[in-house]
Amino acid sequence: MAAPELPDLLVTTEWLADHLDDDGLVVLDATVLGVESPAGFRWLSGLDEHLIEGHLPGAVFADLLDEFSDPDGGFSFTRPDAERLERAARDVGIDDGVAVVVYDSSIGQWAARLWWLLASAGVDRVAVLDGGLARWRAEGREIVTGYRPPRAAGTLTLAPREGFWADRHEVHTIATGEADAALVCALPPGEFRGETGRRPRRGHIPRSVNVPVSTVIDRESRTHLRGDELHARLSAATADSPDRVVVYCGAGIAAAGTGFALRRAGHPDVAIYDGSLEEWAADPAAPLVVQA
Template sequence: MPARNELINTAELADILGHPTLRLFDCTTYLEYQPEGSGIPYIAVPGKHTFEAGHISGADFLDLQGEFSDQTTELRFMMPPVAQLEAAFGRHGIGADSQVVLYSIGSAMWATRFWWMLKSLGFDHVSVLDGGLDKWQAEGRAIETGSAKGYPPAKFTAKPKPGYFVGKQDVLAAGARRDTVVVNALVPQFFKGLEPGRYGRPGRIPGSVNVSAATLFDPQTKAFVPLADAEAKFAAQGIIKDKRVVAYCGGGISATIDLFLLHQLGYDNLTLYDASMSEWAKDASLPIETG
């Protein structure tokens, strides 16, 4: 299957700014990591302050934890009920005819998380801005300041697709399947359990391989690595197109960078362990591996 193109570059976005069907969103969240032993790995802070300090003209802001996550669980960023998402996306003006472009600051993972959510709801007119606001500003492109003006409300009708999210029992079973590869998107020291775990027990899901999301974009420009480079990184870990891929990380965010690039490469059988290590590391009944 040929590669998909759901990545938009800064020049392409500049050409369509102001188009009536464009719905452009800053998706940034900041994680304030807490001291070891505090009982919580981080506090999620919506990026409204940096949005108001500077954003691409016409953009609106999406608060992932505050408006687009399940509020009934102590786990952060979990996928909420479909009705909640329909109402929230509709409030932000996303309808059947919208062309959505997502971006974030520092890392594309906040944008790719929303991309994955929208795809799971059957909404396909969605792209991620390569390099996000970092690249946009580095090129000297104009920004505006102040609060979001927003878009007129619309009716967002979800058509949920199966298979986008899996739970811990599915992941446990996947480890024994030769047609499935489980990939961890965290940096190597957390994958190997060389540092105290932010989420509980240090280590990884047994049998999983490591393709760190941080290696899939340029640390300077924040743009994604070329697809050929990404494909080589995945192939080196045994991730090939005839296998099902289960991706995970700490809280279901950075793993969507891996999933985004795999999708761009034409992979079809992709899924996300939404609770990731935030759940797995705390559940003593589940096995864990280090080294």
């Protein structure tokens, strides 16, 4: 079994359609849904949507809520430890002999989060489907329903890579000016300014700039921006040519989308603050900036 050679961090729908029958390819649906209920907002697994509304042929559902997160962590979508991540990856068919393509039914932030988890753990052959499920549907390509059992995985060798993650201490050093790095908030402008948001304490971390994940995606086609247009959208994060960029949001998901865009644009040192504002804002002493 030979895994197909991934052309880039992104693959097109055309490329994936041409390789769906390759034995060495694993396609994963990483969708998570945000729903409002009488009890308030909550995250919901995309499994039912995957099974009932449909998914790409051969795709397996990857559960970011539980299996690819630590349910005992202190905040939503806490990054799992190496043992849990290896088990979750093998359970969806990932081993050393495959290439992985990830997609979601939103604008790609969930796929980017799973890409970030796998790439940071040392999975070399992993890419995001440009445009995700929405573009696949818009092009009239085949959609299937029901359950698809994952392939039986063999040996998976993980070797965690440095620099993909930032903790609260590092963010504090950037926010206070002790560290020379850029701090980027991937939330919508209203949340960045503190006008909206579900957290009791609103606003952004000091010294942050705002690059919402929605601005690095073409909202009509759901495809990722490229070239000069992408660089222009990322200019706030890269204007001072920082060696390191740390991206955060509410729970490390939108941050993965903006962080992924920065890596595609060629920035060599980008990290996600995993706890993001769920962790930062929970500390009454941690400063937040609200713009009038």
